[in-house]
Amino acid sequence: MYSSSLNDYIDVHVKRLLKNLLKKQEFHKINPLVDLYNLISMDTKLALGAHDLDKIEGNITLRLTQGNENYIPLGSEEAKEVKAGIYSYIDDANDIICYSEIRQVDKIKVTNESKDIFFIVHGNKETSDKYVKDIAKELITVVTYYLWGTDEIL
Template sequence: MRFHLAPAVAEKGLIGAYSLLKDFDISRADPAAVTAYVDKAVARARGALAKIPVSDDPVLRGFHQLHLDFSVPTRKLHSAPETLLRYLEKRGDIPRIGPFVDLYNAVSIETRLALGAHDLDHVEGDVSLRLTDGTEHFHPIGAPEPEAVRPGEYAYVDDAGDVICRLEVRQVEKTKVTAGTKSAFLIVQGNARTSPEFVRQGHDRLLSVLSGFFGGTVEPLYRP
């Protein structure tokens, strides 16, 4: 697959790095080692939140501004890293879903970047980060039915017209990572307040963590 970034999205300051991680094996990871890695990331993030709360974090505020620039209702739709960190502030931990998701969430709470992973076997054709026109299909993870798509937002959309991630907020049932996932399309997204170098560093860190635990080969798609 290829990745396409629409100029109408990029000109608002959205910045990201994207890759494929292929032929990995989630079962090869030691569960205790995964838990230990995530526990340490959570402890570091708690320490960081004691100094800079979610409401004052410059990267998270950058996502708020990005949403405002696209007329997204910011009170209801928070970026994925903000949702994780608010959960952490309230409960002292992040949700534990599975080794692959837990590890990229751990990287997300430390970098404040929006990270995502999509089962490549269920992505149809290429992926475009573009403005929505309202005709796309969108079935969020955990939702019983598809939901309507607002025109004028940005979304990651495959060639079948399916949204695989709305903004950097909601991923979908179609491409969710499971224990049987072998290859994934990886998203590392920032905003106008994150430099290209910072996004590249977050991207490379994610790839290092995931490949270190699960193996696989990397196929770069796009770097800022």
Template sequence: MARFMVDPQIWRLFPTTKIAFVTARGIDNEHHTFPAEQLAQANMNAVKWVPNDPISNNEIIQSWRTAYQQFKTKKGARSAIENLLKRAKNGKGVTPINPIVDMYNTVSLNYAFPLGSQDMDKIVGDIRLTMAAGGENFLPIGETENMPALPGEVVYRDDQDIISRCWAWRDSGRTETTSTSKNLVFYMENIDPKRHELHEQAVKQLTDYLKAYFEVDAQTYWLDVDHSEITF
């Protein structure tokens, strides 16, 4: 058994945030498929969340940019949801990667929440959402050079090093979800209390998709300022 914990300093900065933490075991990501048309439709759906130009002039983007101003970030780092919505708005769209990644990108685009995934079997010890001391190792997906965390940066980490930098920006190559991943954790953050109902709908879509397309029953945990730790 492992734990997922949110450190108190996160709640001091973001007291109304809710985090959905979802586990799914026994996935066959090599032989199951996720419909390409679902991802294509999600790219079109996503445009409704960012109708204004420039993209920064939209409430969802503004909320995350304001949040990122509360802690140190790598220059140019944005929430993953901003990157997805920008691609959809520009007509480029999010392209297929593998069935699980396509599935959770579809949910993220449909509801405009950042949604991360990690290979549970590659996690070392517990997972913690915390603020970096600075200098912790981080090797992002697709890169070959270490990009250490900044002091005070909001990060996900395990007992070895950083697994996601700048809260919901980039994930580690060490723990990434691949076509051979079997056991996964997902986390979806909501920083806007007005969107809590949509947040719950997004999590339900994620778990429904896991059941419908990958034949697994997912377990959902909710964390907030009054519930800072779960065991999974």
């Protein structure tokens, strides 16, 4: 499931966060939840994502795209074309909620009003399952400690 391009993207994503932090000597703040998972992402070198479950229709499936899915990238108002054969998280309305496993979308972005959150923790072919699970537990522990809530690992 992990391709070299996915590994490269994860590395670039984490490096971009770290480079921005070092360059500006400050952290680009979005909201408390996103800020927490970005800090954990920089520390662990894993790509993390949070999605608002109240905005997801039905079930979430990780599958290869067929090319007919709805995809509006985070920060965009316009739908983008989807290539077939890209691993993505897709809900029952055929809306991509996370394209290429790591590119988040506008539909389910978390805000200060978000209540039920679905986290995705991505490793790569060099990452052990245990490490991914440990970081998922750490993420939930930190988020529930600082922002309250309850947890469940799926």
